[in-house]
Amino acid sequence: MSDNNRTITIILTGGGSGGHIAPLLPLARELKATGKCVVVYIGLKGDKLEGLQNQYQVFDQVRTVPAGKFRRYHGESYLAHLTDIKTLALNFRDFFRVIAGILASHRILKKLKPDVVFSKGGYVAVPVGIAAHWRHIPIVTHDSDATAGLANRIVGRWAVLHATGMPAENYSYPKDSVQYVGIPIDERIKPVSKTAQADFKRQAGFLADTLVLLVAGGGLGAKSLNDKLVSIAPKLLEANPKLRIVHLSGKQHEQAVVTKYAAGLDSGLLERVKVIGFTDEFYKYSGAADLVVTRAGATAMAEFAAQNKACIVVPSPFLAGGHQLKNAEALSRFGLAEIVSNDASPQELQEAILNLLGNRFRRESYAKKLGRTAHNDAAQKLAKLLFEVAGQGSRSRRGQ
Template sequence: MTKVPIKLLIAASGTGGHLFPAIALAEKLQEYKIEWLGVPNRLETQLVPEQYPLNTIAIEGFQQGLSLSSVPILFKLIASILAVRRILKQGNFQGIFTTGGYIAGPTVIAARSLGLPIVFHESNALPGKVTRFFGPWCSAVAVGFAIASKYLPGAKTVCVGTPVRSQFLHPAVDNALDLLIPNGVPLIVVFGGSQGAVAVNKLVRQSAQAWFDAGAYVVHLTGDNDPEAESLQHPQYIVLPFYDNMAALLRRANLAISRSGAGSLTELAVCGTPAILIPYPFAAEDHQSYNAAVFTEVGAALTFKQSELTLEILQQRVLDLLQSPAQLAKMGENAKAIGVPDSADQLAALVREVIGR
């Protein structure tokens, strides 16, 4: 008799930080039949591989939080819960996996009302409000940083790291770096995650001439929301909105300048790339500062508040690091030490344990 595959609904929506770990997990669960749950007109409509059917529900506006103080929010919550329940029942799903965000709330409630097992993955050092509220409702909460467990009393937590895209696990992709960067020159990579970082971009452009004078090249990934992205032109400066082969780029980099979203930090750690971190100051509950602290405390990165970072400070600290290859090497080793390259395997094993019956 042919064994019927387990059906799993993955609820992940909105940003690369939510989507990439879920996609990495899905690639490990080849024996499962997987469908996706997302929101119309968000990043999942572009990133989710075609082999995973995409179900969408309209929950725009619910991202304000879990407060039920207004009637419109209450109605949106109820409607989204009923929509997810309908998808789960009609599809005969046997479990849920979610990476948080506002789509997780109605998904967890719907799954719990049907008695389905739920695995939640939280990538940030400070779990989000949704994770803290719903964590105890879940069968297991996988965390990317061990420190996150202390903020989740009552939840069954397991530290597995955060899965990265498969390109980060195969060093052979280094050969695919198709940017015109000479061998042996110092390379600084600047990126702000899937949302970009306009304030950081401006500071980097103002600082870059001193780095060029020191012989460095800069690859600057500006995102697509920076109106001044093309304002700096220089032979040692490569500006792109995004770059697909981040694994090869970060392995080649001598130094990264980055926001401190969990996804970006995970990629830096797996590649062993030393970094200057500038947490996004308007992130919910300042969670990027908590993420950055994990790297700073082990000597993998230097962290600066955006409000305190000046042109002179950024310019000089980068020059100091470029002139200290031993320090950069040590920072890279420290970063690699906290990376979890087999995170997707560990998370898949947890899902099989919880949703394998």
């Protein structure tokens, strides 16, 4: 069989958060559109990510392996790391989970004989990547954030190519191995015209001339961000009679947020707030938004860029590696969004929101600048790279 007609097997791996897994879905669909490949997802054993499981049918196979997490907390001193007995114990336990994951991954790769392994990061990528290295299978990594994650830094030493979601200068990889492609996003997310925005507002139950503030703390929510928005909601709604708030709280926080809004708002204001724990049609609410208050997750920001949305970004300082802080620095450096510190008071956040809601010109300026960074063809670019690497790897192994 010639190379042009040969069916290629591609492993996609990544897990631990929706930010690692969500970009794999449009990439898998792009790969499958060619009809020339088998796409297998290797995820974390026991991983349960809200709303994504029903989309796994895009993969030809789904396998899971155990993996261990190396716990470290941004801003914590080296001494604190050494004296945190609980964290040390969990890291020690998870070391053995990594070993088990490597062995399980090795068995899977031995059976499937893939042509390339694609690592999106997350700690499940470590055992899969090590097993791929042992079996001399080409590895391609992809980092969405403005700094490479720990898993991809470990696996990346053996990678033949590093695809990135942000410009190459943000990464410490060898420059000749880096390809800036952007971040694959849900194919339903597209630039939003005024007409489309009005339609999204109507679908959400709002009039076309309402102002919509979307609050989004990520797929799992963000308690501190939720609490601040609830506390300032009365002032925001009273200052803007046409304002409607759509609050994506995270499913585990939904009931608490609903209860707090009910306690803090009279019935007239309360009916102008919609709280949603989780939705797989997030793009409709972001499409309706005039302003978004969000964390600094790279995938979310790529989605807002694709829709040309003005954003107030409140980066989480607690995530390992401080990657949201670095994402926010990149956004601030180029004037792509309004940045508000996680330590800012509710009143400071309120002032930032009111200022932008009251200034359409500034909102449109932010929206246009962020929109220029969109890479709506990221999945196509990545698929092409994976096919190229797969072809080269197959020829190389046959020549050995």
